[in-house]
Amino acid sequence: MIAQHVVFWILAVGMAIAAIKVVTTNNVVHAALYLVAVLAGVAAQFLLLVAEFVAWVQVLIYIGTVVVLFLFGIMLTRAPMRGDENQSNSQRIGSAVVALLLLGLLGVLIVKAFPSGQEIVLDESLLAYSETGALATTFLRDYLIPFEVLGVLLTAALIGAVTIARRD
Amino acid sequence: MALNLFLMLGAFLFCTGAYGVLARKSGVLILMSIELMLNAVTINLVAFSAFTHAVTGLVFALFVIAIAAAEVGVGLAIVLIIYRNSRTPNFDQLDQLRG
Numbered sequence: 001m002i003a004q005h006v007v008f009w010i011l012a013v014g015m016a017i018a019a020i021k022v023v024t025t026n027n028v029v030h031a032a033l034y035l036v037a038v039l040a041g042v043a044a045q046f047l048l049l050v051a052e053f054v055a056w057v058q059v060l061i062y063i064g065t066v067v068v069l070f071l072f073g074i075m076l077t078r079a080p081m082r083g084d085e086n087q088s089n090s091q092r093i094g095s096a097v098v099a100l101l102l103l104g105l106l107g108v109l110i111v112k113a114f115p116s117g118q119e120i121v122l123d124e125s126l127l128a129y130s131e132t133g134a135l136a137t138t139f140l141r142d143y144l145i146p147f148e149v150l151g152v153l154l155t156a157a158l159i160g161a162v163t164i165a166r167r168d
Numbered sequence: 169m170a171l172n173l174f175l176m177l178g179a180f181l182f183c184t185g186a187y188g189v190l191a192r193k194s195g196v197l198i199l200m201s202i203e204l205m206l207n208a209v210t211i212n213l214v215a216f217s218a219f220t221h222a223v224t225g226l227v228f229a230l231f232v233i234a235i236a237a238a239e240v241g242v243g244l245a246i247v248l249i250i251y252r253n254s255r256t257p258n259f260d261q262l263d264q265l266r267g
Contacts, residue, residue: 008169012173012177015177016181016184019185019204020184022204023185028194028196038181038204042207045174045177045211049217049218050218051217051218051229053226054210054214054226054230057233058210061233061234065237069240070196070199072244073247073248076251077194077195077196077247077248077251077257078257086193087192088191088193089191089192090260091191095186095187096187096191099184102183103183110179111172114175115172118171118172119171120169120170120171120218125221129221135226135227138224138227139230142227150231150234153238154234154237154238157239157242160245161242161244161245162245164242164245164249165248165249167252
């Protein structure tokens, strides 16, 4: 249990720093690379929660695909890559107040609703629940229709993105 | 592991993303902040899945990840065409509708 706590806190602090850098750095490419750190941290937290399939999907889809898309977007919009241009707009202080209020509200709610006694027990039964075979059975039996709808959605998004971005 | 540790981490990531959406100029950076918020939601889903020993949370996490990928594709296409039409990637300069 102690080892898990140590790993959790190391990851959480690293993710928090990287997340703050994502929304504050003036260099757009650095923001994308800090985003990689956050996404990898999320994948590591999934491994900590014994959700290994979701963790590797996170690595493949987010780090492998989404970040590459972001880098393409940065290059295609000719965003300033040297980091000498301020990338935050004039409502920075108001946004910070809103975000801190939201964090305070969510923090109070979470601590009240889920006090520290409620533990995630990492034992054999959790391993049985979260193994990839059980996930696949649920995914392709109980959620087969949403799964198919998701395929249609991805096709629609693909065609939509090509249609929107096409030059003619 | 206490459940609320993971929930607090998710809440922190969500609020950071909300700040980014409100305070960033470039459309690409706004989409990155939206990704932060979506990841916060996924952490919550997986944490509750481990807490209740129900595999449904993992299924929903996979749905969120897939829909986020679709959203980024369409979102970047929109940012791209805004850039092509107005020659700026910054959303705070889009004031054609201002009276």
